[in-house]
Amino acid sequence: MIRRAQPWLGTMVEVTIPGAHDLAAADAAFAEVARVHRLMSFHDAASDVSRVNRGDPGDAVEVDADTWQVLRIALDLAELSDGVFDIACAPRLVAWDVLPAPAPARPQARPVQEVIALDEGKRVRKLAPGWIDLGGIAKGYAVDLAADALRQAGIAEGCVNAGGDLRVFGPSPMPVAVRSPITPGQAASRIMLANEALATSASYFSRRSSGGRQVSALVDARDGTALTLDRSASVRAPRCVLADALAKVVLATGDANHPALAACGASAFLV
Structure with missing residues (x-):
C-alpha cells in the first residue's frame, strides 16, 4: 500500500493506493490538488479568486476553466439551497478575522448572484463590490481531480482525503471514521464507502471568539450567522465537490433531507 500526504488547501491531503504502484500516480494526484490551491486560494494575490475580488463592477476577469x-457549481448550489450556501460570504469571514482582508475597504456581504455572473469564454463579470471565497467547495473539487488523475494513471482503486473531504473509487469498500463533534479526537460512527465521496462539516476546529461572540469558518448565508453548534453534518455524494458544499447546507439547516440533496443524488446524516 502507498499512503502519502502533503499540506495543501489549509489541511493535509492524503492519497492512499492499495497494493504496490508507481509513485508517479500519487505525484499526478497531488499536482492536481496543488493547481486548485494556486487557482482558488483566497490568500494568494495571484489566484483567480483574488483577481475576481479585486475587480470593480463592470470588470470581466478571465479565469481558468476549473x-x-x-x-x-457554487452558483447552482446557492440556488438549490435557497441561499444557505453562498461563496460571497467572505466579507463576514474577514470581519471575524477568519480570513485576511484583501483590501482596506470591506464591501458589504451580498448574495453571490448580485456580486458575480459567469459569461462565455471563462469570464467572470463583477456586478457589485464583493469578495468570494471558495474555501467551502474547492477542497472537494480538488479531491475529485486527484481521484480522476489516479484513475487516468491506471490505478484501479484508491482514496483521496483532504481533511475529511474524501473520495473512494474501485471495487473494494473502504472504512471511514466520522469524528465526534463533541470530542473530535474520537470517532462517532464508522461507515463503509465505495465509489462515492463523503464530506463532513463542523465547527470544532475553526470555532473561536471574535468581538465578544463565538464565530467559526462556517456561515449560514441566509442571515450571516456563524455556525458554532456542537454537531456535524456528513454528506455522501457521487462527487466530492457536491458533498463538500452540501455538508454546509445540512449543518446550517439541520435538515438531513434537504431538497438540494436529492437534486444532487446525495444523502446526509447528522451527528
Whole structure:
C-alpha cells in the first residue's frame, strides 16, 4: 500500500493506493490538488479568486476553466439551497478575522448572484463590490481531480482525503471514521464507502471568539450567522465537490433531507 500526504488547501491531503504502484500516480494526484490551491486560494494575490475580488463592477476577469466550473457549481448550489450556501460570504469571514482582508475597504456581504455572473469564454463579470471565497467547495473539487488523475494513471482503486473531504473509487469498500463533534479526537460512527465521496462539516476546529461572540469558518448565508453548534453534518455524494458544499447546507439547516440533496443524488446524516 502507498499512503502519502502533503499540506495543501489549509489541511493535509492524503492519497492512499492499495497494493504496490508507481509513485508517479500519487505525484499526478497531488499536482492536481496543488493547481486548485494556486487557482482558488483566497490568500494568494495571484489566484483567480483574488483577481475576481479585486475587480470593480463592470470588470470581466478571465479565469481558468476549473475555476469557472467551480463557480458554476457554487452558483447552482446557492440556488438549490435557497441561499444557505453562498461563496460571497467572505466579507463576514474577514470581519471575524477568519480570513485576511484583501483590501482596506470591506464591501458589504451580498448574495453571490448580485456580486458575480459567469459569461462565455471563462469570464467572470463583477456586478457589485464583493469578495468570494471558495474555501467551502474547492477542497472537494480538488479531491475529485486527484481521484480522476489516479484513475487516468491506471490505478484501479484508491482514496483521496483532504481533511475529511474524501473520495473512494474501485471495487473494494473502504472504512471511514466520522469524528465526534463533541470530542473530535474520537470517532462517532464508522461507515463503509465505495465509489462515492463523503464530506463532513463542523465547527470544532475553526470555532473561536471574535468581538465578544463565538464565530467559526462556517456561515449560514441566509442571515450571516456563524455556525458554532456542537454537531456535524456528513454528506455522501457521487462527487466530492457536491458533498463538500452540501455538508454546509445540512449543518446550517439541520435538515438531513434537504431538497438540494436529492437534486444532487446525495444523502446526509447528522451527528
